[in-house]
Amino acid sequence: MSAVIRIVECPSNSITVHRKGYQPPRTVWRLPDEEIRFTRPVRLLTMQRLALFDLDNTLVDRSEAFRRWAVEFCADRELPDDALAWLIATDQDGAVPRNWFFGEVTERFGLAASVDETWRQYRRRMPELVSCPQEVLASLTLLRDDGWTVAIVTNGQADNQLGKIRRTGLDRCVDAWAVSGELGIRKPAREILEAAARGCGLDLSGGGWAIGDSPVLDVEGGRAAGLATLWVSRGKDWPAELAPPNRTVTDVVAAVRVLRGEASAEGHPDQPPAAGVSGLTTVRRVVSESPRTPRGS
Numbered sequence: 001m002s003a004v005i006r007i008v009e010c011p012s013n014s015i016t017v018h019r020k021g022y023q024p025p026r027t028v029w030r031l032p033d034e035e036i037r038f039t040r041p042v043r044l045l046t047m048q049r050l051a052l053f054d055l056d057n058t059l060v061d062r063s064e065a066f067r068r069w070a071v072e073f074c075a076d077r078e079l080p081d082d083a084l085a086w087l088i089a090t091d092q093d094g095a096v097p098r099n100w101f102f103g104e105v106t107e108r109f110g111l112a113a114s115v116d117e118t119w120r121q122y123r124r125r126m127p128e129l130v131s132c133p134q135e136v137l138a139s140l141t142l143l144r145d146d147g148w149t150v151a152i153v154t155n156g157q158a159d160n161q162l163g164k165i166r167r168t169g170l171d172r173c174v175d176a177w178a179v180s181g182e183l184g185i186r187k188p189a190r191e192i193l194e195a196a197a198r199g200c201g202l203d204l205s206g207g208g209w210a211i212g213d214s215p216v217l218d219v220e221g222g223r224a225a226g227l228a229t230l231w232v233s234r235g236k237d238w239p240a241e242l243a244p245p246n247r248t249v250t251d252v253v254a255a256v257r258v259l260r261g262e263a264s265a266e267g268h269p270d271q272p273p274a275a276g277v278s279g280l281t282t283v284r285r286v287v288s289e290s291p292r293t294p295r296g297s
């Protein structure tokens with residue numbers, strides 16, 4: 001019987017591994033006075049350089065784009081002064097279903113247009129209001145230049161999300177994307193992450209990183225799929241009731257720096273460090289599938 005374990009850390013004198021499923025890592029090899037010993041045959045795998053990024057409020061500032069849409073919406077319909085604050089509060093940063101949201105909007109403001117028509121107009125306008133900072137696009141390019149494969153995984157209607165990806169230029173900076181509206185699968189389901197990896201010609205069995213601003217959709221979803229997780233906090237506190245991410249950064253440019261090994265980040269002591277930061281690129285020792293004979297036996 002063999003157990004698949006993955007190297008997650010390789011400082012100068014030891015290898016720390018954890019088993020698939022991200023149980024707490026343990027050090028199994030330490031130099032110079034110990035040799036590698038396993039109680040049963042193992043196969044060591046390095047984590048592939050696959051980065052799966054969320055789109056809204058990770059790669060693009062969806063909150064600002066929504067605020068701009070809401071300002072226009074209020075002005076066009078001459079809505080009362082408190083309408084803007086109501087729209088922003090009811091939107092909940094995009095967390096609520098859009099059909100529900102536009103149902104509420106239609107009812108509150110007594111719109112003549114149907115829910116579907118108002119929603120359609122929103123999807124047409126939002127991609128025009130979203131922008132992706134040049135430094136984010138440049139970061140993704142650097143990440144791919146370092147040998148990483150990069151994909152976007154996002155929930156939302158296909159026209160809206162694909163419009164954002166293409167108008168911002170992100171389509172030229174990633175290898176693939178998976179949009180829930182196209183696939184009929186939503187985060188946090190593992191299948192949408194698998195679809196993104198498959199679009200890159202990879203699969204999740206080789207590991208990788210899930211990066212995003214949602215503790216549930218991106219971090220918990222990524223963890224459940226066997227990925228390491230990097231939370232883009234945007235200055236918020238991590239929900240105490242959830243298991244922490246592997247790493248936390250404030251924005252996506254910092255996330256890329258962590259992946260590229262140029263920066264440290266907040267992390268939980270039981271969580272593995274960023275792949276490719278200090279360890280994986282320096283692993284030189286090949287560990288066989290058979291257990292080593294203990295010294296002196």
Ligand SMILES: [Mg+2]
Binds near residue numbers: 055056058212213214
């Ligand atoms: Mg998001």
